[in-house]
Amino acid sequence: MRTDIASMKTLLSEARNKNIKITYLKHNDKVVLGNIKFKVFRKQPNRVADSDKNGWDYINNGSLCFYFYELYYWTSGDGPESAYELIKSLGIKVKFFKIPHHGNNCNNTQAKGLKQLGAIYCWYNDLEPTGIGTTDFTQYGARRCKENGLTVFETVGDLNWVAQSGKMIIYKSGKKYAYDVPFQPKTTLKQPTADIIRNTFMNKYGAGDTRTSNLLDKGFYPASAQNKINLVIKVAKQIINGQVNYGAGDARI
Secondary structure (H helix, E strand, O other), X not given: OHHHHHHHHHHHHHHHHOOOOOOOOOOOOEEEEOOEEEEEEOOOOOOOOOOOOOOHXXXXXXXXXEEEOOOOEEEEOOOOOOHHHHHHHHOOOOOEEEOOOOHHHOXXXXXXXXXXXXXXXXXXXXXXXXXXXXXXXXXXXXXHHHHOOOEEEEOXXXXXXXXXXXXXEEEEOOEEEEEEOOOOOOOOOEOOOHHHHHHHHOOOOOXXXXXXXXXXXXXXXXXXXXXXXXXXXXHHHHHHOOOOOOOOOOOOO
C-alpha cells in the first residue's frame, strides 16, 4: 500500500513539473472529456481507523464511483456498500455494472435490487482460477449477481470493451459480445494496415486478450486484424502444401 502511495505522489509531482492541470474529483462532479461523459459519486465502505499505518485512509479517501450516463454503465472502486440503494436514490438507469472491489458488500439483497432496477451485465476484476464464488471477496458479489440472473463476465486476464456505432462491444478470451447502447461516438476503429498485421505476426502486441487491448489502444479493430491474419495463414498453408503457386510479387502481405 505504501508503494502505491509513493507512486501516486511521484505521478502528481511529474504532472506539476510539466504544468499539467490536476483536478481532484468531488461528489456530483460532471466530467466531459471529448465525447466521453460521466458523473462522479463518492461513496465507499466505512473503515476502522488504523492510524494510517497501512495507508488505508490515504488511498480509500480517494475511492470514487463513475456513472457513464450515455452508456448506462456504472463503475466503482472500493464501494459503495449499498450500490442498489445508492443507484435507486439517484434515479439513474444502470444496465452495465462493475462489482465493487469489496464485492462482499454486494449481497443477495443488493444483487436482486440491481436486477430489478434493470441491470443486465456485470463483471469483476479479481483472479479466480477455480470459478466464481470460490473466494468470498469480489467473487462473492459475482456469485450473488449470477444467482439473481445477471450475466457475469469473469475478467481473468484482460477484458476489453469499446463503444462504437451504437454498440458496446466486449472482447473476452477470443469471444466477442455486442450490446445496444444509446451512444454514438464521433470516431470509429480503423481497419488494420499491413504494418499492423506484420507486427501482430511478430508478436509485438502480445497474444490473446493482451493483443486485443493493444490493438484497441492503437485505434484498430481487432476482429478485422484477426480476419486478415487468418487469410494470410490460409494462403501460407496453401503454398506449403503446393495447392497454389504465387509469384514473388503476389505472395506478400
